[in-house]
Amino acid sequence: MHTGLTVGEFSRVTHLSIKTLRHYHDVGLLAPADVDRGTGYRYYSLDQVPTAQVIVRLRNLDMPVADVRAVLAAEDVSTRNDLITAHLARLEDRLAQAQSPVESLRDLLARPAHGSAIEYRTVREQPAIGIRELVDRQDVVSWWQGALGELHGFLTARGLRPTGPMGGLFASELLQDERGEALVFVPVDGAARPVGRISTVVVPGAELAVAVHRGPLQTIDLTYADLGTHTTRHEIGVAGPLREFYLRGPLDLADEHAWVTEVGWPIFRSNG
Structure with a gap:
């Protein structure tokens, strides 16, 4: 029984x-x-x-x-709790990853209909130090963060004085073919001996349509879209790398929502 x-x-x-x-x-x-x-x-x-x-x-x-x-x-409470804590940490990471696209969608829905304010600017060529590599699109953010940190450390160690904000040049192939050349640079006053990935470069001059992006990189595509729409509508866009200037970035502020990035789109502008 x-x-x-x-x-x-x-x-x-x-x-x-x-x-x-x-x-x-x-x-x-x-x-x-x-x-x-x-x-x-x-x-x-x-x-x-x-x-x-x-x-x-x-x-x-x-x-x-x-x-x-x-x-x-699990044979003891400590082992059991470690297993549960590890799983909760994975859940929190998954939630954080999901939160970013949610915020990005909200930002898109809340954007004003007129989009970004756009100005035209002539940028002169600049001597700089930089890191230039062929990068896969899926790796570009982590590569970019590493390059910024490496350049900052080099500047500090050598006592070099920046003559302008850090910036980046990104070939169109990086977006179109998911692999292309990327350059992160810092304009400097004075010569610097190349070390490792860091070399001396001359950042070429250009005529640019410029818009300011405020916030994390996850939504910078909206600013690029405003620039691309504007230059196409006015038939002034030309071939050339897209350009960014990091006025306030991860080396300045931990809060990515406070970052400020100028985005430049190459254009044709007659002097007349």
Whole structure:
């Protein structure tokens, strides 16, 4: 005679369906306390109710079955808590990654209909130090951050004086073909001996249509779109790298919403 709970009774107690309980048995999460060899009926003990409740909560947090199994098998509280904490950290990272596109969409919906204010500017060529490489589009942000930090460290170590804000030049192929040349540079006053990836460069002059982007890089495509629309509509766009000037960036402010970037689009502008 069995004194445990039938699968139906245990289902009512735990709010887990019979189908789910059978699945948890099959995958090794929650085996019945006893299985009748003659009938195959499954019986659970009341001591298994807290285990079932833990499983429900971990699965509600999208913890994989293998990880839930590891939590239940943990021999001590510390190991169990480490496993749960690691999963919560992954959830927080996933939430943070989802938050950025949500904010980006909100920014797009809240933008004024007229878009960015655009001015025309003549930029003279500048001696600078820089890092120039062929970069895959998917890697460009991490590459850009590393290059900025490396240039900043070089400036500090050599005591060089910037003559303008840090900037970047990005070939059209980087967007069109997902791989292209990128240059991050700092205009400097005085010669500098090349070291590693850092070399002396001359940033070419250009005629630019310029708009100011305020905020994180995730939404800078909106400013580029305003410039591209403007130059196409007025038939003044020309071939050439896109240009950025970092008036306030990650080296100045940790809060990316306070960053200020000037974006330049190459144009034809007659002197007359």
